[in-house]
Amino acid sequence: MSTQKALYLLQAKGQFAVRERDIQEPSSGEVLVEIHATALNPIEWKIQAFGLFITEYPIVLGVDAAGIVKKLGAGVTDVSVGDKVLFQGKFNTRYSTFQQYTVAPAELVAKVPSNLTLDQASAIPAAVATASLGLYSHNEADGIALTAPWEEGGRGKYTGEPILIIGGSSAVGQQAIQFAKLSGFSPIITTGSLHNEAYLKSLGATHVIDRSTPLSTLPAVVKEITSNPIKVAYDAISESETQNAAYDVLAPGGRLVIVLPGAVDKVKITPEKEISPVAGSPHAPGKHEIGRNLYANLTGLLESGAIKPNNIEVLSGGLAGIPEGVERLKKGVSALKLVVHPQETV
Ligand SMILES: NC(=O)c1ccc[n+]([C@@H]2O[C@H](COP(=O)([O-])OP(=O)(O)OC[C@H]3O[C@@H](n4cnc5c(N)ncnc54)[C@H](OP(=O)(O)O)[C@@H]3O)[C@@H](O)[C@H]2O)c1
Numbered sequence: 264m265s266t267q268k269a270l271y272l273l274q275a276k277g278q279f280a281v282r283e284r285d286i287q288e289p290s291s292g293e294v295l296v297e298i299h300a301t302a303l304n305p306i307e308w309k310i311q312a313f314g315l316f317i318t319e320y321p322i323v324l325g326v327d328a329a330g331i332v333k334k335l336g337a338g339v340t341d342v343s344v345g346d347k348v349l350f351q352g353k354f355n356t357r358y359s360t361f362q363q364y365t366v367a368p369a370e371l372v373a374k375v376p377s378n379l380t381l382d383q384a385s386a387i388p389a390a391v392a393t394a395s396l397g398l399y400s401h402n403e404a405d406g407i408a409l410t411a412p413w414e415e416g417g418r419g420k421y422t423g424e425p426i427l428i429i430g431g432s433s434a435v436g437q438q439a440i441q442f443a444k445l446s447g448f449s450p451i452i453t454t455g456s457l458h459n460e461a462y463l464k465s466l467g468a469t470h471v472i473d474r475s476t477p478l479s480t481l482p483a484v485v486k487e488i489t490s491n492p493i494k495v496a497y498d499a500i501s502e503s504e505t506q507n508a509a510y511d512v513l514a515p516g517g518r519l520v521i522v523l524p525g526a527v528d529k530v531k532i533t534p535e536k537e538i539s540p541v542a543g544s545p546h547a548p549g550k551h552e553i554g555r556n557l558y559a560n561l562t563g564l565l566e567s568g569a570i571k572p573n574n575i576e577v578l579s580g581g582l583a584g585i586p587e588g589v590e591r592l593k594k595g596v597s598a599l600k601l602v603v604h605p606q607e608t609v
Pocket residue numbers: 304305306389390393429430431432433434435436454455456457459474499500505521522523541542543544592595596597598599
């Protein structure tokens with residue numbers, strides 16, 4: 264078989280459509296993966312609605328996937344044909360995941376442990392990368408350079424230090440909570456809807472602040488929880504209001520990770536508080552080493568339950584189910600990743 268089905272975004276701000284395309288050959292160091300599950304991310308509706316980032320159309324989107332290795336490129340020794348793997352794609356039709364087959368660098372795939380389904384595994388890569396690279400990347404351009412839990416001395420290194428995570432119920436926020444727990448942070452204070460409180464506590468949050476609480480009161484609310492200075496904050500939502508509130512909570516010497524472009528009011532920015540955007544992809548420039556280390560450790564973190572998968576819902580229709588999912592993400596979901604099965608595309 265040499266062709267497959269793929270979901271194309273036909274033009275800027277245009278429609279999605281399923282089309283045939285060639286199955287790629289893996290180059291040296293790459294593997295060909297038959298994609299059994301791919302998860303959606305908010306960036307896909309933003310690309311469709313606003314025409315962000317993409318300069319050449321038509322394009323296949325999708326960056327979250329899990330599947331079965333079908334072919335090895337030259338020099339691949341750590342991965343075998345038949346392995347179940349999860350991996351992050353890129354917004355480049357050769358490497359994206361809204362298709363039935365794609366290629367991926369072998370060093371950036373992780374074997375799926377037996378305690379996870381491929382559906383669960385598919386929803387992990389982008390959220391795990393965004394959370395962990397934001398906290399642990401030593402890259403000058405982004406990340407706040409904490410010691411990762413997979414590095415020597417990293418587990419529990421920040422015991423007793425508080426952390427604020429805005430938007431704990433988001434896919435990224437859920438993973439940020441779990442990495443914060445592995446790093447030893449305490450208390451782990453997050454914001455979210457109270458119907459998610461028990462779930463967020465099961466992941467490691469110690470305090471869940473109702474996200475409908477006026478953000479102007481956040482510094483006072485956090486102070487009631489801990490009198491220790493907040494030196495690390497992760498804003499997994501990064502709207503203007505949440506960035507400003509997180510920045511207000513931060514103590515001098517503190518560092519704030521943001522997942523969208525900076526929106527803290529210029530008048531309040533001080534050199535005493537660092538704002539660090541994150542590019543949540545192991546393929547991003549400067550991320551090669553940390554990406555490799557993350558992927559070398561990911562299977563173990565998932566197998567031990569140290570990192571748990573997000574809740575998922577599988578949409579019907581294979582790749583043709585994605586446009587409906589994109590609309591749902593645009594309206595907003597609560598602590599849920601939407602997944603499709605590309606092999607079910609008719
Ligand atoms: N920089 C990067 O590389 C990168 C990578 C991935 C994602 N992102 C961006 O990161 C953001 C989160 O992505 P995601 O996939 O994690 O999103 P998501 O899972 O779709 O987020 C949905 C959740 O956001 C929560 N939420 C929404 N507004 C909130 C607010 N004002 N305060 C607290 N919680 C709020 C909701 O919580 P409740 O249900 O509890 O109300 C909901 O569960 C998006 O803007 C995305 O584009 C950036």
